[in-house]
Amino acid sequence: xxxxxxxxxxxxxxxxxxxxxxxxxxxxLFLALLMRGFQLGxxxxxxxxxxxxxxxxxQVHANGYxxxxxINNSFEFTPEIRQAxxxxxxxxxxxxxLESFALGSFGMQTKGVLVTGxxxxxxxxxxGLRKKLVxxxxxxxxxxxxxxxxxxxxxxxxxxGDTLVLIGQGFHGMSAAGIFPVRGIVHFPSxxxxxxxxxxxxxxxxxxxxxxNRLTSISFNLQAGANYEQxxxxxxxxxxxxxxxxxxxxxxxxxxxxxxxxxxxxGLIMLSILYMIVGFGIFGTILMxxxxxxxxxxxxxxxxxxxxxxxxxxxxxxxxxxxLGLVAAVLAAIPxxxxxxxxxxxxxxEMAETTIQMGFEPIMPSAWEFSYFMGQSLTIVVIMLVVxxxxxxxxxxxxxxSALRK
Amino acid sequence: MNIIEIRDxxxxxxxxxxxxxxxxxxxxxxxxGEFTAIVGPSGSGKTTLLNLLGGLDMPTEGSIRIxxxxxxxxxxxxxxxxxxxxxxxxxxxxxxxxxxTAFENVEFIMSxxxxxxxxxxxxxxxxxxxxxxxxxxNSRPSRLSGGQQQRVAVARALAxxxxxxxxxxxxxxxxxxSTENLLDIMEKLNLEEKITFIFSTxxxxxxxxxxxVVKLEDGKVISDVTTQSP
Numbered sequence: 001x002x003x004x005x006x007x008x009x010x011x012x013x014x015x016x017x018x019x020x021x022x023x024x025x026x027x028x029l030f031l032a033l034l035m036r037g038f039q040l041g042x043x044x045x046x047x048x049x050x051x052x053x054x055x056x057x058x059q060v061h062a063n064g065y066x067x068x069x070x071i072n073n074s075f076e077f078t079p080e081i082r083q084a085x086x087x088x089x090x091x092x093x094x095x096x097x098l099e100s101f102a103l104g105s106f107g108m109q110t111k112g113v114l115v116t117g118x119x120x121x122x123x124x125x126x127x128g129l130r131k132k133l134v135x136x137x138x139x140x141x142x143x144x145x146x147x148x149x150x151x152x153x154x155x156x157x158x159x160x161g162d163t164l165v166l167i168g169q170g171f172h173g174m175s176a177a178g179i180f181p182v183r184g185i186v187h188f189p190s191x192x193x194x195x196x197x198x199x200x201x202x203x204x205x206x207x208x209x210x211x212x213n214r215l216t217s218i219s220f221n222l223q224a225g226a227n228y229e230q231x232x233x234x235x236x237x238x239x240x241x242x243x244x245x246x247x248x249x250x251x252x253x254x255x256x257x258x259x260x261x262x263x264x265x266x267g268l269i270m271l272s273i274l275y276m277i278v279g280f281g282i283f284g285t286i287l288m289x290x291x292x293x294x295x296x297x298x299x300x301x302x303x304x305x306x307x308x309x310x311x312x313x314x315x316x317x318x319x320x321x322x323x324l325g326l327v328a329a330v331l332a333a334i335p336x337x338x339x340x341x342x343x344x345x346x347x348x349x350e351m352a353e354t355t356i357q358m359g360f361e362p363i364m365p366s367a368w369e370f371s372y373f374m375g376q377s378l379t380i381v382v383i384m385l386v387v388x389x390x391x392x393x394x395x396x397x398x399x400x401x402s403a404l405r406k
Numbered sequence: 407m408n409i410i411e412i413r414d415x416x417x418x419x420x421x422x423x424x425x426x427x428x429x430x431x432x433x434x435x436x437x438x439g440e441f442t443a444i445v446g447p448s449g450s451g452k453t454t455l456l457n458l459l460g461g462l463d464m465p466t467e468g469s470i471r472i473x474x475x476x477x478x479x480x481x482x483x484x485x486x487x488x489x490x491x492x493x494x495x496x497x498x499x500x501x502x503x504x505x506x507t508a509f510e511n512v513e514f515i516m517s518x519x520x521x522x523x524x525x526x527x528x529x530x531x532x533x534x535x536x537x538x539x540x541x542x543x544n545s546r547p548s549r550l551s552g553g554q555q556q557r558v559a560v561a562r563a564l565a566x567x568x569x570x571x572x573x574x575x576x577x578x579x580x581x582x583x584s585t586e587n588l589l590d591i592m593e594k595l596n597l598e599e600k601i602t603f604i605f606s607t608x609x610x611x612x613x614x615x616x617x618x619v620v621k622l623e624d625g626k627v628i629s630d631v632t633t634q635s636p
Contacts, residue, residue, distance in 0.1 A: 009505075010505050013505030013506070013546075014505055295501070296503055296504065299497070299501040299503070300503070301486060302460070302462055302489070302495060302501075303489065303490070303495055303515055303518075303562070303566075304486055304487065304489045304490025304491070304515060304518050304519075304566065305486070305490075305518055306483060306486050306487070307482075307486070309518075400462050400463075401457060401462055401463050404462075404497065404501070
């Protein structure tokens, strides 16, 4: 405690030196927190968009469906499955789906489409489908009509009130054909989805594909803060692995994971460069500080201060200077990061268009997680600890005579 | 009684291509209460001798015994402790800790010795008053004149109650008035408190005040004259 008191007193007896050293830590951490905050925030948003656009955090399929997406790989939605799902409390909601490919036709236009049978309200809760409606009305629970994605509707030249013809293959080779009045047009930011999506109510789709009470997937939404991998594992334990597969969004979309990983790697490289610059900055400051005080240190040892005591005071001084910069940086970054977490920065221009084409909202929010602040702060502490080796070594090797001659 | 005994002391510096023989077999003894000036031209070995006496440097050959203890045989840690409890230093360029006040500079050495806050405070004020700086105890070195800083250095040297004080050209950076003041203080402390002073100097005024003058040349003692016994 005495050491800390002496160190604290010494720091404020040379305010300029203290502020310069603290400032180097402050700017390093402040910039790192902002840079990494926006990067992690973008990933969070990307994951949120992906999960809430269609996939959910994880899905249950019949075993083998993901590798061979045909309606014959569908499963029956039994009371046992419903029971297993209700036994996992972190599950906030789920959407039952029956998906298959078919030909969609109106007038002279025909195109391959993805027909998805849904329970309209459940689907809306998971993916916010109702908000994507740009024309007409949303589906009712037992609706016999269809929702058509905007680009597909444009291709087919179909509008609400027109009748869509669907022809395909049903369960176990049954022929699937039906006519469905178009209730509404939905818009997806992703061009891929916008070009091929048809939504029917679940009973209507099961009728079309002769797949009574059958599903191809159940997509799950989770309560805030739940760990999707842990929850998926818990459900996995409750379902027979021979009959079902439980896949997380990461397993279903490895390309997105790779994209995040690649971007994250470049972010980490940038961060490492920043930390290296900062490390050398702090190192330089401490080197200068040591050189400036060599005579003082030599004199202290000459009159009787043990080297280990001097090291203790100097390390405490550096630690306090670092702590000062660290606390100031965290305090300065918190309101900014919180503000941009609540009010993300809108992206404009070409970048915004690219973002929209990728199916994402053109905004840049910041991350808001305690672990992230801790991680960055710990990195700075580690840098400080590494840099502290310098004065420790220098004082240990200090020659009193040479120091006093300075 | 001798408090310091120097036998066949040699110091050779091998830092450059040519070995420099700074001290060439010095034999000296100092008694309690002496007021000794070490004189000689530049390069004669005055500072080297003081550094060895203070345990700041190690001899190449020979020994220095202080109160019977051979300082050359002490480990680095014991030597620092030995300096703390036995030797006071006054440097040519004062060497006060710039961030501390005059009071804190004097108190610092006693805190290293583990004295209580109360004792430290009492003695630091007492010493600063003794050197005529009772009204400047809260001033930092940068706010003091050279003479005042050197008086703080003397007070600091005395704070640890050392067996003797080594002063390397203590008046070299002082004007004549400050030199006179400092010498009066040192002489008074020597006479009244029987504190042993050994100082190197070029200054004739300092030499005139000394009770013993040891003259060095080329690392050897060429004369040793005592004018007044302690």
